[in-house]
Amino acid sequence: MAQQEGNMIRVALAGQPNVGKSTVFNLLTGLNQRVGNWPGKTVEQKAGTCSIDSWAFRVVDLPGTYSLSANSPEEVIAREYIIKEKPDVVVAIVNAATLERSLYLVAELLLLPAPVIVGLNMIDVAEQQGLTIEPRVLEAAIGVPVVPMVAARGQGIHDLLARIKEVACDGAEYTPNTPNIRADHADVLARIEELVGDHVPPEYPSTWVALKILEGDQQITDMIHPRLPPEAWSEVYQIIQQHEDTCVAVAGGRYAWIARMVRAAVVKPRIGPITLTDRLDRWATHPVWGLVILVGILALSFALTYAIGSPLQELLDLYLVQNLADLAIRALDTAPTWLKGLLVDGVIGGVGAVLTFFPILVIFFAVLGILEDIGYMARAAYVMDRFMHLMGLHGKSFLPLFLGFGCNVPAVMGTRVIESQRARLLTIIVSPLVPCTARMGVIAFLAPAFFAAPAIVSWALLAMNLAVLVVSGLLLNRFILKGEQIAFIMELPLYHLPNWHTIAITVWQRLLSFLRRAGTVILAVSIVIWTLSTFPGGDPETSYLASLGRLLEPVGTLMGLDWRMMLALISSFVAKENAVATMGVLFGVGESGAGLQAILRNTLSPASGLAFLVTQMLFVPCVGTVATIKQESDSWGWTLFSVVFLLVVSLAGGVIAYQAAGLLGW
Amino acid sequence: MKNEHHNPRHGLSLRLAKRSNQAHQRGLSRHNSRRLTTLNSGESAVIQSLSGGVSFRSRLAALGFTPGASVRMLQNLGHGPVLVTIRDTRIALGRGEACKIHVRPE
Numbered sequence: 216m217a218q219q220e221g222n223m224i225r226v227a228l229a230g231q232p233n234v235g236k237s238t239v240f241n242l243l244t245g246l247n248q249r250v251g252n253w254p255g256k257t258v259e260q261k262a263g264t265c266s267i268d269s270w271a272f273r274v275v276d277l278p279g280t281y282s283l284s285a286n287s288p289e290e291v292i293a294r295e296y297i298i299k300e301k302p303d304v305v306v307a308i309v310n311a312a313t314l315e316r317s318l319y320l321v322a323e324l325l326l327l328p329a330p331v332i333v334g335l336n337m338i339d340v341a342e343q344q345g346l347t348i349e350p351r352v353l354e355a356a357i358g359v360p361v362v363p364m365v366a367a368r369g370q371g372i373h374d375l376l377a378r379i380k381e382v383a384c385d386g387a388e389y390t391p392n393t394p395n396i397r398a399d400h401a402d403v404l405a406r407i408e409e410l411v412g413d414h415v416p417p418e419y420p421s422t423w424v425a426l427k428i429l430e431g432d433q434q435i436t437d438m439i440h441p442r443l444p445p446e447a448w449s450e451v452y453q454i455i456q457q458h459e460d461t462c463v464a465v466a467g468g469r470y471a472w473i474a475r476m477v478r479a480a481v482v483k484p485r486i487g488p489i490t491l492t493d494r495l496d497r498w499a500t501h502p503v504w505g506l507v508i509l510v511g512i513l514a515l516s517f518a519l520t521y522a523i524g525s526p527l528q529e530l531l532d533l534y535l536v537q538n539l540a541d542l543a544i545r546a547l548d549t550a551p552t553w554l555k556g557l558l559v560d561g562v563i564g565g566v567g568a569v570l571t572f573f574p575i576l577v578i579f580f581a582v583l584g585i586l587e588d589i590g591y592m593a594r595a596a597y598v599m600d601r602f603m604h605l606m607g608l609h610g611k612s613f614l615p616l617f618l619g620f621g622c623n624v625p626a627v628m629g630t631r632v633i634e635s636q637r638a639r640l641l642t643i644i645v646s647p648l649v650p651c652t653a654r655m656g657v658i659a660f661l662a663p664a665f666f667a668a669p670a671i672v673s674w675a676l677l678a679m680n681l682a683v684l685v686v687s688g689l690l691l692n693r694f695i696l697k698g699e700q701i702a703f704i705m706e707l708p709l710y711h712l713p714n715w716h717t718i719a720i721t722v723w724q725r726l727l728s729f730l731r732r733a734g735t736v737i738l739a740v741s742i743v744i745w746t747l748s749t750f751p752g753g754d755p756e757t758s759y760l761a762s763l764g765r766l767l768e769p770v771g772t773l774m775g776l777d778w779r780m781m782l783a784l785i786s787s788f789v790a791k792e793n794a795v796a797t798m799g800v801l802f803g804v805g806e807s808g809a810g811l812q813a814i815l816r817n818t819l820s821p822a823s824g825l826a827f828l829v830t831q832m833l834f835v836p837c838v839g840t841v842a843t844i845k846q847e848s849d850s851w852g853w854t855l856f857s858v859v860f861l862l863v864v865s866l867a868g869g870v871i872a873y874q875a876a877g878l879l880g881w
Numbered sequence: 882m883k884n885e886h887h888n889p890r891h892g893l894s895l896r897l898a899k900r901s902n903q904a905h906q907r908g909l910s911r912h913n914s915r916r917l918t919t920l921n922s923g924e925s926a927v928i929q930s931l932s933g934g935v936s937f938r939s940r941l942a943a944l945g946f947t948p949g950a951s952v953r954m955l956q957n958l959g960h961g962p963v964l965v966t967i968r969d970t971r972i973a974l975g976r977g978e979a980c981k982i983h984v985r986p987e
Contacts, residue, residue: 281940281943281944282939282940282943284936284939284940284943285936286936286939286940312969313969313970315945315968315969316944316945316967316968316969316970319943319945431935431936431939433936459935462935462938462939462942463930463931463938463939463942463947463948465942466939466942466943467942467947467948467949470945470947470950470968492971496955496964496971500956502958502961593973596973597962597964597973600961600962600973600975601960601961601962604961604975609975610962610973702937702940702975702977702978703962703974703975703978704940704941704944704972704973704974704975704978705972705973706944706970706971706972706973707964707971707972707973708971
C-alpha cells in the first residue's frame with residue numbers, strides 16, 4: 216500500500232493548535248526543513264526530511280486546525296493534501312491533557328484515504344493533572360497505532376518512527392473504528408451517499424463527501440453540485456434544507472465516538488487539582504492586573520531589546536557596514552565612479568543599514584518566541600480584545616500589531632493568524648502605524664536636536680501613533696472595510712516551560728525570511744533609489760530624487776520644512792534610518808552625529824522639528840513592508856491604498872503639528 | 882474578499898442560518914434555555930443549542946460546544962469577552978459569540 220519513492224516514506228503531520236505539533240516536527244526534521252507557502256496561498260508550508268537506519272522520511276507539516284471543515288484555508292489545505300497527495304502515513308498529534316477535544320481531528324482524519332497513527336503527546340502534563348491514560352487501550356479502541364510521547368523531552372520519537380515504518384511498509388490491514396453520525400441522522404446520511412455515490416471524483420471517499428454535504432460544507436457541495444443529475448441534486452438540496460442543524464449533529468456524533476474511545480482508556484479525577492494555569496490566569500486574564508502585567512511585559516521586552524540590541528546595532532554599523540564600505544572602496548579603486556557609488560552607497564548603504572537591525576530583531580523575536588511558546592500571547596490577545604473591538608477587530612489582531620514594534624515586516628506576515636480576510640486586511644493596513652525599532656531610532660536621534668525633554672516627546676509621539684492607529688482602524692472599519700464583526704474564538708493553552716529548541720528554530724526561521732527579503736526586494740529598491748538620487752548629474756541636489764523633493768516643497772512649506780527635509784522623508788521609504796543619513800548628506804556633514812544635531816537645531820524651528828518628527832512617525836512604511844503588504848494582501852489596489860492612506864495621514868499630521876506649534880509660538 | 886456579502890456562494894449558508902434562527906426560537910419556548918453570557922464566573926451549565934451561521938456553528942461544535950456538553954464559566958465581567966472551560970480546554974469567546982450559545986442548568 217505504501218507509495219514510496221525508493222525508501223522515502225511520505226508522512227503528513229496533522230494536529231490541532233497547542234498539541235505540540237511543531238515540537239514534534241522540529242524534533243523530526245531539525246534544521247532539515249524548508250519553510251515556504253502552500254501553492255497559491257498565504258499559508259505557511261513546512262516540509263522536511265529525516266532518516267533512521269536506511270529509511271528516509273519526508274515530513275509535511277499540515278496547518279494546525281481544529282477540524283477539517285471548509286471554514287478556513289488552513290483546513291481546506293490540510294484535507295486536500297491528504298486526499299490528493301495520499302501520504303503513506305498521517306501522524307495525528309493529540310494532547311493527552313485535552314484528549315477529548317484533540318481527538319476530534321482524529322475522528323475526521325479516520326475517514327480520509329491515508330492510514331493514521333496517533334501521537335499521544337504531553338502525557339507528562341496529563342499525569343500532573345491527575346489523569347491516567349492507557350495508550351494500549353486507546354489503541355485497541357480506535358484500531359490505529361497510538362504512540363505515547365513527551366515531545367518536549369524527545370520521548371517517544373523513535374517509537375513513532377518505528378510505527379510509521381511499520382504502517383507504511385508492512386501493509387497491515389487498516390480497519391479503524393470510525394465515528395458514526397448521531398443515530399437520528401443515519402438515514403439521511405445513507406440517502407445522500409446513495410445519491411452522490413456514483414458521481415464523486417475517484418480520489419474522494421464517498422462517505423466522507425456525503426458527510427461533508429450534510430455538514431453544510433460549501434466547498435464540497437459546490438464540487439458535487441455540477442456533477443449530479445438535476446433530480447439527484449434537488450433531492451440532496453432538499454435534504455440539506457430540512458436538516459439545517461446537521462453540522463452540530465455530525466460534530467455531536469464525533470464527540471460521542473470520542474467519549475466511547477476515551478471511557479476505557481482514561482481515568483479522570485473527580486475534581487481536577489488547581490493547576491499552575493489556573494493560578495497564573497487568575498492574574499494574567501484579570502481585567503486590571505492582566506493589563507498591568509501586559510504593559511509590564513511589553514515595557515520589559517522593549518527595555519531588553521534596546522538595552523542589548525541598540526549597542527550591538529551601533530557596533531555592527533561601525534564595524535561591519537563601515538568596514539565593508541571601506542573595503543569596497545579600496546577594492547574598486549580603479550572601477551568607474553558610478554559602480555563604486557552603486558555598491559558603496561546603494562547596496563551597502565541601503566541593505567547594510569537594514570541588516571544592522573539584525574541584533575534588535577534577534578532579541579525581539581526571541582522574547583516573542585518565548586512569550587508565544589509558554590502560552591502567554593493568547594492571554595495578551597484576550598486582555599486586549601475589548602480594545603481591539605473599537606476598530607472592529609478582535610484580540611487576535613493584537614499579536615501581529617505587537618510584532619510591529621520590532622519590525623513591520625513580520626507584523627504584516629503575522630496577520631496570517633486572523634481568520635477573516637476583512638479583519639486581516641484592516642490589520643495589515645493599520646500595522647505600519649506601529650512604530651518599528653528603526654522609526655523609534657530616528658526619533659531617538661532627532662528629538663534631542665529640537666527639544667529639551669526628548670524622552671517626553673518620544674513617548675508622546677508613540678502615544679500619538681497608537682491613537683492614530685485606533686482612529687484609522689475605527690474609520691476604516693466604519694467606512695471602507697465594512698463587514699460583519701468576525702467571531703472571536705480562541706483557545707488559551709496551558710502554560711508550560713519554554714521549549715528552547717522550538718523557540719530557537721522559530722527565531723531562526725523568522726530571521727531567515729527577513730534576510731531573504733533584505734537580499735531581494737530591499738536590495739532592488741535600494742539600487743533604484745540610489746540611481747534616482749545620483750542621476751542625471753551625479754549631484755544629489757540636482758538629481759531626479761531632488762526634483763521629487765522640490766515637487767513636494769509646497770506641502771513642505773505648510774509644515775515648515777524645506778526640500779532637503781522632504782527628501783530625507785522620502786528616503787526613509789527605503790529604510791527608516793535613511794532619513795538621518797540623507798540629512799547628513801544634504802546638510803553637508805560627514806555623517807558626524809553631533810554635528811548634524813547642532814546644524815538641525817540652528818536651521819529648523821522647534822515647530823518644524825516637531826512637524827518632521829510627527830510626519831516621520833506616521834509616514835509610509837519602508838519598502839520591505841510595502842512589498843510584504845503586496846504579498847500578503849495579494850492585491851496591488853490595497854497596497855496602493857495603504858501607501859496613499861499613510862501618505863495623506865502623515866502629511867496632514869505634519870501640517871497640523873506645525874500650525875498648532877506655530878499658534879503656541881514655538 | 883471585497884464583496885463578502887455579494888458572493889452568490891453564500892446564498893445557501895445564509896438561508897440555512899435564517900432557518901436555524903427560526904428553529905432556535907421554537908426551541909426557546911419549549912426548553913428553558915438561556916444565553917451562555919448569563920452565567921456568572923464559576924457557574925456551570927450544559928450546552929443546549931447553538932445559533933448563527935453554519936460555519937460559525939460548525940467551528941464551535943468542532944471545539945466541543947455540542948448539545949449535552951458541560952461548560953463552566955471562568956470569567957464573565959458583564960462586558961467584553963468571556964472565558965469558559967469546555968472539554969478540558971479554556972476558550973475565550975467574544976461576547977457576541979457567547980450570546981449565540983444557549984445553555985440549560987445541569
